[in-house]
Amino acid sequence: MDLDALTAVRADQWARLDELARRRRLDGAEADELARLYQAVATDLSTVRSTAPDPTAVANLSGSLSRARARLAGAHEPAWSDVVRFAVVSAPAALYRIRWWIAGVAFASVAVAVVVGWWVATDPGALASLGPKSARDQYVLHDFGDYYAPGSTFASVVWTNNAWLSAVCVALGITGIGPVWVLFTNAVNVGSIGGLMATYGRLDVFFASILPHGMLELTALFTAGAAGLRIFWTLVDPGPRPRARALAEEGRALFTVAITLVMALAVSGLIEGFVTGSALPEWLKLTIGALALAAFWAYVLVLGGRAARAGETGDVDAQRAGDVRPVAA
Structure with a gap:
């Protein structure tokens, strides 16, 4: 085959295909013409490749066909x-x-933590249930502070653990029990430690060590629990939607929360790993923690509010979600 001869005969078609492919808008006749030319030029490209594989011609035709x-x-x-x-x-x-x-x-988690902390701090039996006095002394005077030793390894371990807990809260949300158990257990643990520290007069150390990273970390855990419970409530009360459809839509939307919390917990992990146990002044540690929490809520309320007012729910778009049967509101 003579490539020059083929080019002379087909050049107008190739140019027309490229012109139509680059246009921003096509009417019906032009769209039909584009489809016909696409088939013809694809045949020409196959011929060129098999009989006269000129690199320039192949590249030009491939580009036009791709567009x-x-x-x-x-x-x-x-x-x-x-x-x-x-x-x-x-x-x-x-x-x-x-x-x-x-x-x-x-609110519920903080209330449980406060009640448990007050109980441990005021009831000798509750305090004794945390272990023998020697173990309590060791924990309060040494282990609690040593736990927050700065380092990237510590930060990554904390991040992985908290991200896992958050994912469990969302994934087990449909049971209604999983998120409640995780949240309750966490609140009891935090409250018990706070009450124990209070009996030794070290409540200031407790808050100074917990708050810098805990403001964002605990908010992330509360958010995961809220997402899980919202999925459970959708099972209980799907509204006007069929239950299966409501669960699918809410599940897809709220699993985006779990993904987002991975990043939020990465930030809290960095704060816990490099700020909480550092030699920075306490006021600066608390300021860093407060700024991280403020950034999270600004993200939720400003960007989230704007998206929600535009009709967004967090679910995937209609093309990815698939067709659904209309229902009466």
């Missing part, structure tokens, strides 16, 4: 745009929708 195929089949947005949309729309919208659930879980 035409994207116009015919529909081009997907770049992967980075999905990541950006998740970060600034889907995730904050999902968090915003459960903001009052987060507040309720936080």
Whole structure:
């Protein structure tokens, strides 16, 4: 085959295909023409490759066909745009929708911790249940402070553990028991430690060690528990939607919360690993923790509120979610 001869005969078709593929808008006739030209030029490319594989001709035809195929089949947005949309729309919208659930879980958890702490600090029997006096002395005077030794290894261990707990809260949310058990156990542990430290007059040390990272870390755990309980409540009361559809929609939306909390817990892990046990002034540690918490809530309330007002729920888009049967509201 003579490539020059083929080029002379087909050049107008190749140029027309490239022109249509680059246009922003096509009418019906032009779309049909693009489809016909795509088939013809694809045949030409196959011929060129098999009989006269000129690199320049192959590259030019391949580029035109690639653009035409994207116009015919529909081009997907770049992967980075999905990541950006998740970060600034889907995730904050999902968090915003459960903001009052987060507040309720936080209030209940803090209440349990305060009650348990007061009980341990005022009841000798409760205090004795934490172990013999020698073990309590060792923990309060040495182990509690030593636990927060700065380091990247410690930060990664804390991050992994907390991310796992948060994922469990969301994943077991449908049971209604899993999140409650995790939250209750955590509140009892924190309250017991606080009460123990109070009996030794070291409640200031307790709060100075807990709050810098704990403000964000505990909020993340409360958020995971709230997401899990919201999924359970959807099972109980799906509203006007069929129960299976409601669970699918809420499950997809609220699992974005678990993914988002991985990043929030990474920040709290860094604070716990490099700030809490450091030699920084206590006021600076608390300021860093407060700023991290403020950033989280700004993310939820500002970006999340804007996304929710635009109708976003945190669920995937309709194309990925699939068709659903309409139901009466």
